[in-house]
Amino acid sequence: MNRVDDNIAFAEDGGQVCSHCGGVLAAAGEPHLHRALIRVGEVSLAGPHVRAADPPVVDEEVQFRQLLCPSCGTALLTEIAATADRDTRTASVTARTSRG
């Protein structure tokens, strides 16, 4: 099974599954982590040592985002991103084949 990282693997049909529980994260043809749950909130949710800069260093409101496996809750991706930026999760990942 080809892996994207420690938590995400490719299914036989090209979809993405959780490496821990086998939960479907994206069916074949769906965008990367399309079925993952998203947790959104204040930047402080990232941890006690993470906070929005004061004064701000960018002219955008930022937020904490965490994508979770819908079956077991494993954190798949955690980021601080501009609230208005909704296109960062449209990136796609393709499986490498052993044929090179």
Ligand SMILES: [Zn+2]
């Ligand atoms: Zn899982």
